[in-house]
Each structure stands twice: as C-alpha cells, then as structure tokens.
Amino acid sequence: MRICVDADKCEGHNRCYSLAPELFEVDDLGIASALNDGHVPAGLEAKADLAIANCPEFAITIVEE
Amino acid sequence: MSDRDPSDMSPREGCPVHDWATDFDVMDEGYIKDPAPVWEELRDKCPIAHTTRWGGAWLPTKYDDVREMARAAPTLSNRSPGVIPPAPEMRELLIAEVKEFGSELPPISADPPEHKPYKQLILPLFSPKAVEEYRAFTENLANELIDKHIASGKMDAAVDYAQQIPPRVIAYIIGIDPGRADDFTDWTRGIIELGQTDPEARMKYRRLIRDFFQEMIEERRDNPRDDAISKLMAAEINGEKLSDYSVIGVCFLLLVAGIDTTWSSIGSALWHFGTHEDDRKRLYAEPEILPTAVEELLRYYSPVVMARRVLDPIKFGEADMVPGEKVIMNFPAANRDPDVFDRPDEVVLDRERNRHIAFGVGIHRCAGSNLARMEMDVALRVWFNRIGEFEVTDPDAVRWTGGQVRGVRTAPMRIKA
Ligand code: HEM
Ligand code: SF4
Numbered sequence: 376m377r378i379c380v381d382a383d384k385c386e387g388h389n390r391c392y393s394l395a396p397e398l399f400e401v402d403d404l405g406i407a408s409a410l411n412d413g414h415v416p417a418g419l420e421a422k423a424d425l426a427i428a429n430c431p432e433f434a435i436t437i438v439e440e
Numbered sequence: 441m442s443d444r445d446p447s448d449m450s451p452r453e454g455c456p457v458h459d460w461a462t463d464f465d466v467m468d469e470g471y472i473k474d475p476a477p478v479w480e481e482l483r484d485k486c487p488i489a490h491t492t493r494w495g496g497a498w499l500p501t502k503y504d505d506v507r508e509m510a511r512a513a514p515t516l517s518n519r520s521p522g523v524i525p526p527a528p529e530m531r532e533l534l535i536a537e538v539k540e541f542g543s544e545l546p547p548i549s550a551d552p553p554e555h556k557p558y559k560q561l562i563l564p565l566f567s568p569k570a571v572e573e574y575r576a577f578t579e580n581l582a583n584e585l586i587d588k589h590i591a592s593g594k595m596d597a598a599v600d601y602a603q604q605i606p607p608r609v610i611a612y613i614i615g616i617d618p619g620r621a622d623d624f625t626d627w628t629r630g631i632i633e634l635g636q637t638d639p640e641a642r643m644k645y646r647r648l649i650r651d652f653f654q655e656m657i658e659e660r661r662d663n664p665r666d667d668a669i670s671k672l673m674a675a676e677i678n679g680e681k682l683s684d685y686s687v688i689g690v691c692f693l694l695l696v697a698g699i700d701t702t703w704s705s706i707g708s709a710l711w712h713f714g715t716h717e718d719d720r721k722r723l724y725a726e727p728e729i730l731p732t733a734v735e736e737l738l739r740y741y742s743p744v745v746m747a748r749r750v751l752d753p754i755k756f757g758e759a760d761m762v763p764g765e766k767v768i769m770n771f772p773a774a775n776r777d778p779d780v781f782d783r784p785d786e787v788v789l790d791r792e793r794n795r796h797i798a799f800g801v802g803i804h805r806c807a808g809s810n811l812a813r814m815e816m817d818v819a820l821r822v823w824f825n826r827i828g829e830f831e832v833t834d835p836d837a838v839r840w841t842g843g844q845v846r847g848v849r850t851a852p853m854r855i856k857a
Contacts, residue, residue: 386805389568393731393813403564405810428793429735431801 376415377439378423380407384434391426391435398423413438461486465493466523466745466768467637472842476785479773488759495525497747497766498759503777503797505756506770509748510802514551516748516767518804521548523747523768523844527639541685545693548746548804555803557677558690562807565613565668571810578609578815582822590826590857594833597714597823598851602707605819609811610698614691615667616656627652628699636843649695653688668694694808701744702812704847705798706819708741709734711848712787714832719789723824726790733789734816739796740787742772743847746800771797772846829856 380391380399387405391398397419401407415423427435457465460478465471471478479501482489489499500506509516519538520526526534534544543550546558564570585604589595607621607628616624630645656669664670672687682690713720723733748767753760761767775796776784799806806812823830830853832838839849 386802387563388799388805389810392568401568403567403569404560405563405567425792429795431795431797431799431805 376420376423376437377413378409378415378427379413379436379438380409381434381436382406382408384432385430386432386434388431390429390431394429395419395422395426398426407434409435461489462491463493464489464491464499466497466499467494467843472840472846475772475842475846476776479770479776480785483773483777488757490759494523495766496762496764497523497768498761499768499773500756500759500770501773501777503774503780506774507797507801509756509767510769510797510800510804512748512754513555513803515750515752515754516761517551517751518549518555518746518748519543519551520749520766521545521746522636523745523766524636525766526642530639530643537685541683543686543689545689546686547690547807548693548697549689552803558686559803559807561672561675561677562668562690562694565671566808566811568810571814574609574613574811575814575818577612578605578818579822581605581608582819583826586822586826590855593855594853595855596850596852597710597830597832598703598707598848601823602710602819602848603703605706605815606699606702609815610695613668613698613811614694615665615669616695624695625699625703628696631696632700632844633841649692650688653691654684656691657684657687697806698808698811700845700847702808702815704743704841704845705738705741705812706816707848707851708743709737709816709820710823710853711832711838711851712737712741714830714851714853715835716787717831719787720830722789723820727821727824729790730817730820732791732794734813734820735794735796736787736789736791738798738813738816739775739781739791739794741847742775742796742798743845744798744800744806745769745772745844745846746804769800771800827855827857830854 385407389401389405391407392401398410399407400410457463457468460482482501487502488505491497500509538544543554547555550558585601589600607624608618611618627645627649630641635642635645660670669691672682672690675682746769750761750763750765778784799809833852833854838851841847841849
C-alpha cells in the first residue's frame, strides 16, 4: 500500500500524525508528509486507513492499493 | 439586488422565533441550550437558512455546505468574523483603522494574500512539538486546581477547573503574567460573551486589551525577552517589521481565541461525564480510549462558530447571498450531519472514523488546535486520575453561553478522591 499527502490540500490539522506517527511527519507549520515515500509497512494498513478517514481536508489518498 | 447595511439591526431582536428557516436567532435561549433539534429540522427543510435578524445572516447546517463556504475566501471574507456584527460606531472605527494599519486581528480577520504570512508567524508556537513543551506546565496547573478543592468534596468543573486552565497556559505562551488570569478571563468574556450584544462592553474591553499589549510592547522594546510578544516584534513580513498595531492584534487574538474556546470544550466534556454515568464508567475502565473520546467530545460539543461577510454576490444551493450579509460558519451543525456521521446525535467515545471540523477547515484552520487538544487531554487525564467518583449535583443548574462560543459556564459537582 502506498499513500500520498496532497500538500495543497493539507492545512496542518495533524490528525494523521497523531494517529499514525509511524507513517507521517509534520513540519513546524503543521504541514504533513508521508514517511518512507508513502510506502506503508506491512501491518500498518489499518492505521493508514484511519488517518485517511480522519483528515478533515481529504488530503490523504491511496496511490497504490 | 441592493446591498444590506450590516449595522441596520432589525427591530425584531428579542422576539420569539416562529420559523427557523426564515427567521433564525443564534442568541435565542432555547437554541443556545440545545441547538441540535433546530439543525435537524433545517437540514430537511431548508439546509441554508436565512434571517434578517442581527443585520442579516445565513445559517448552513450540512457538512458539505459548511466546508464549501469555508473555502470560498475571499468572496466570503473573514474581515468581520464576529457572529454578531459590531455596532455602528465600532464599525466606523474599525473601517478607519483597517484602512490605516491593515487587518485588526490577523490572521483571523485577514483574507488572502494578507492572511498567510501572519498564520505562518504563529503556527510554530503551536506545532505538535512546541505544544509538548507546555504539557508539564498544564499538568501542574490541573493538579494544583484539584488539590485546592478535593478535600471539600465539591467543585464546579466549569468555574473551578475548566475556566482556570486555558488563560494560564496561553498567558505562559504569550509571555504575560499567568497570575493575572482572572483579568484575562474577564476581558475575553467582555469581548466574546458580553460584547456580542453590548456595544459599550465590546468597546471598553477592546481598549483594555489593546492598551495592555501596548504596555507589554513598551516593556520589551529595548529589552526583548524569550516570548511570543518579542518574537512578533522582531518578525518581518515582506521585509518589513510588524507595526505595533499588528503585533497587538495578533496577541489580542491569541489571548481571546485561546481562552473561551478551550474552557468551553473542557467544561462541556466534564459536564458530559458528570451527567452520563455510562460514559463516565467507561472512561474509568478504558482510559486508553481518551484520544478518540477527546475527538468525539470536540465533535459533539463543538464550541466555536465563526462568521464570514459576503463581499460579492454568490450562490450556494438555493441561497442567493447579497454583499454585506453574514454567513455563519456552522461547524457545530456540520458535525451532526447524518450524511457524514453514523448516529450523529450520540456520543460514541470510541468513534474511530471522525472527520469532524470543530477546528474549522481550509486556510483559517484553528492555529491552536494542537494546543487545545493537549489541554483537553491533560485536563481530562488529571481529572480522571485524581478524582475517583464524581457527578453533577443539579443538572438543571447548568448554564450555557452561546453565539460565537458555546459552552458550559457552571457545572457544580460532587467529587471524591
Ligand atoms: C477547543 C478549543 C478550540 C476550538 C474548538 C477552536 C476553533 C476554532 C475555529 C473553528 C477556527 C476557525 C475559524 C474560521 O474558519 O474562521 C479557529 C481559528 C483560530 N484559533 Fe481556535 N479553537 C480552539 C482553541 C484555540 C486555542 C487554544 C488557540 C490558541 C491561541 C486558538 C487560536 C486560533 C487562531 C489564532 C485562529 C485563527 C486562524 C486563522 O485565521 O488562520 N484556538 N479556532
Ligand atoms: S490530517 Fe490531513 S490536513 Fe491534517 S496534517 Fe494530516 S494530511 Fe494535513
């Protein structure tokens, strides 16, 4: 599974980072990016899914199932 | 289509509402106490309601509509984000000031392109990392408040606890004396609660706060400190230092935005647990669900509403908006939309999929959201750790405040260690 944060949509709510710090990092302005070039390590798919479902800006998408 | 003069308050203020779709009143007592039934009715009947009260305003109740409107800057402008428009004298003064100095309370009162640089100046103060540095201070504070009351067996969770935490934390961050928290709280209520319908109070407290920060600036002019005020004084936007007017505006916003809001969210959360035995027992038994519980309580009790001012004609659904009108960014109603949330009118403490917008969406996303979440987390964690049993003594004695910020203002409880 591979995910991506759309930097134009992200407004820094930090929901992704607090739900799945293994998958995201946020900068000082709160803007998120996916760690590991978006590759979700096996076993963390459910966490990625939760982050997607909680992002108020619909900024996180799945680029590869 | 003629522009509506926003200072022209309709003569019906105070009259009962007969039809919420065409005549809603956000200051109506019953609405402040429990707005959800009104929203439910409106979503079916007229999802973007209109009123001529308070100078004319629109009230969306669907999640998608609120999101779309939040993203319609600057046609829907933040230049006057108060839910109730200022009285005529205040309005004149603001227009003159803004012409001379720029936005009054940036970033909340600024539109693009003025908005972004101000937002970027303050965001680092509230990043997840920065906020963790205020956690120990907040924990000490919460523990001290409980120490003070625990032996007496009773405590007002709103007045003695929720209300005490945010002003001290935000004072600590801004670099002003947390010992003056009671003053800061009074000033904030003067603006956000009293000031909504009392123009003299609004003017008076505005003066007090602005004069106070002017003094803080003078104290730091030759001797900068390691605090937010000094950082703002040293900051530049487009190669230019901020004027005193703008530094004061940002500090004013941080103070006021940080107090009423978070106090309301902590107060409502404790009120909820104090009146819902099942949820109270559940959190004692499963403390690990606190993070989802905090989000759920933010969704359900969403304390904050902001407004936009229509600058150019614009249409959403059937709503034809006219320049000069207000649009009420009804984040709380969006968070109860059954098209988005299962069982929207129930508190589900372990709701995992929760795309609520209690902190807004789009460019004006609450700058203090990480801080507010940390304060709620600490306040609830310490409360449940230190207090073994509690309950609201008289559910009818609760008082809610509303308009811009909705929250519990008194919640007397019986408590036991
Ligand atoms: C539970 C507590 C809080 C809630 C529910 C809340 C909610 C909101 C909302 C809904 C907005 C967006 C307004 C809009 O779209 O016009 C906002 C903006 C803002 N909030 Fe909060 N807030 C809370 C606590 C705080 C705290 C603790 C601070 C810290 C200083 C803060 C600072 C701000 C600022 C500076 C803005 C303006 C951001 C901008 O215009 O870009 N808030 N808040
Ligand atoms: S939850 Fe969404 S908006 Fe928030 S930081 Fe993550 S990607 Fe950005």
